[in-house]
Amino acid sequence: MSWDYNEHTKPCQCGKGLIKVVDGSNDWGQTSHDETILCPECKEKADKAKALKEERMRIANGKISLVISYFKENYTHLLEDIFLHTRSKKAVWQIAYDLGIEDCSLTKFYKYYRDKDEYIKELICWYRIGSIINALKIKDQKLSELFQDAKAHIKEFDDEWAAASYMHIKGR
Structure with a gap:
């Protein structure tokens, strides 16, 4: 090859x-x-644009970290309580799936998660936090503001990723 x-x-x-x-x-x-x-002029412009984008990404990641840490400090116990009486991995998966916070198959779930506590810790991540807030019916103004702020900052990067994925699938 x-x-x-x-x-x-x-x-x-x-x-x-x-x-x-x-x-x-x-x-x-x-x-x-x-x-x-x-071209020296275009290279300088591209380097500045790259630095600005990296700074925006750093800010967005910081805002996401604020949301995650606020949730962990105040609401992890609610999430843990939902899984408190589960005795099997399948029961954990079924509850998470029914709540809409798990989207992988049961087979993948068995492959990647060994422990309930480990799973609950890994559930609390950016791409699931909105679903978790909705599933737990949390009405917290500060959490909502932090989430919306982070969502606004990361949207640019999510849109860029989605467009690149679309172009990749289309073969362009």
């Missing part, structure tokens, strides 16, 4: 410089694509 590479240049956005493009493919249908900005 060997890789074949095709290298070419294209004009950059400002029109004063070039971008080096390297496309690769192998016998198994895998591909690679890499672009290197050769």
Whole structure:
């Protein structure tokens, strides 16, 4: 299995410089694509944009951490109480599934989770926290504000990820 590479240049956005493009493919249908900005002006703009994006991501992750820590400090006991009398892994999965906070199959659940306490700790994460708040019917103004603020900050990155996933599936 060997890789074949095709290298070419294209004009950059400002029109004063070039971008080096390297496309690769192998016998198994895998591909690679890499672009290197050769124009100093465009490279500086791209570096600034990347730094700003990283800062926005750092802020969004900080806000998510606030939501998670606030929930853990104040509401973990409610989540633990739901699973208190379960005796089997299947019962834990069934309760979580019925509440809408678990979306994996029972087989995957058996594969990835060994312990109820470990599972409950791992349930409390960003992509499930909204479902958990709804399932537990928590009416806490501060938690709601923290959640909405974090959600607004991470939306840009979620939208970008969804668009990239869509393009990947479409083969573009």
